[in-house]
Amino acid sequence: MTYLSLPLWRVAMAGCLVLVAMALSRFARLGLERELGVGAIRAAAQLLAIGYALRLLLANDRPVAVCAVLMLMWSVAAYTSTSRIRVGPPRAELFPCSFAAIGVGAGAALLPVLAFVLVPNSWFDARYIIPIGGMMLSSAMNVVAQVFERLFASAATDEATLEQALALGASGKQALAPYVRSALRGALIPTINGLVTVGLVSLPGMMTGQIVSGAAPEQAVRYQIVIMYQLVAVAAVSGAVAAWFARRLLFTNETQIRTWQRRTRDVT
């Protein structure tokens, strides 16, 4: 089967859709025109770059190059997940925790699937590991950012309540437990919503991409089922690991609450 080849000028035409959003933003005085414009250009540049990088990776079977691309994606995910946190530890302290939580979550979802479900000829086959790995890293990034943001913000606003629990003899884990439960529920709910609405409301990008590019729909949906299950594992594992790190960062060795200055906003 073949697919419709898309010249760049037609892709640029699709960019008019962003202009519609920018016009609406200006009309409603949302002040988001610049963000929308920069976001659209960044998205195009990043995707074009990864497109060419994948082309090179697929043409040359180089495990080192595949690992390097994965490592770059992983690092950017970790960096991004720490960038929206307004109250919390300094980024230098948070980044390694984020990196580890994303890695453990994405690894827990990726490695068993590569070993027992997809079973590609080579573990470093860029055709599988880069797109699927990217989806896992991206999902883990969002979950980790959400868990960190929620826990550090709750600790800052509810510091007095947390301290009361500690004063009554609670361990850091016990004092933070209600907040961790709420943060993990918050992180898992979008994934659960995705599970129950997939095929009814949403047709996920990977599946539609496969169908558009000529794959058999029944094969495309099988891939999608596997991806959905992986995303559940990513959310649960990376969320739990992020919560573990947050607890270690929030309390001193004497189980006292650490406090931080509110960060000035920085955007990645």
Added chain:
Amino acid sequence: MIRDGRRLVDAASVTLEAACITTLSGPSGCGKSTLLRAIATLAPLSSGELLLEGRRACDVGFEAYRRRVAYVPQTPRMFEGSVADNVRIGPAFCEVSLADADVHDLLSRVGLEPALAAREARTLSGGEQLRVALARALANRPQVLLIDEPTASLDPAAAIVVLDALVALAKQGTALLAVTHVEAHAHRLGGSVFRMKAGILGGRPLPS
């Protein structure tokens, strides 16, 4: 104690004896509450140490220490759930569950109706919340009770009930350190009175 380069409490040495009451008075912002939080191991010490029956707090274990050295702040926060849930929470942290009768007894000791046990704790008035916080602290059967302005949010009648409950507690063997700026309340509590000024604790306790 130093925070952000500012000396908060300096050269404070306090010995709390079983069954004795000590009150701490002084102007606002002189470091009374900070000292109380430090004794409760909730605020870091820049130097010095805390000893409980001759053992350092870190050797006792911070969680065990805090169960034995209870702290009730001036504006206590209620946890989600009923009054009974709040009273039970301290023992629950070490897997002990309190019977209904124990909860009712603790509430009675601080002058609250046992019927209040089923009420949502966060809907209570400030004065009632303070008394629930006191009952909640007592549920751990502490040896030492640190209490910050125990009568600040109470009407005069309720203040008397709480002060008398504190005196009764001390008679049963608990060492009590209370911050209060109301002279009459310090007198009602009895015991020694320490005065604090600009982070410096009066060297010798003055008789009340």
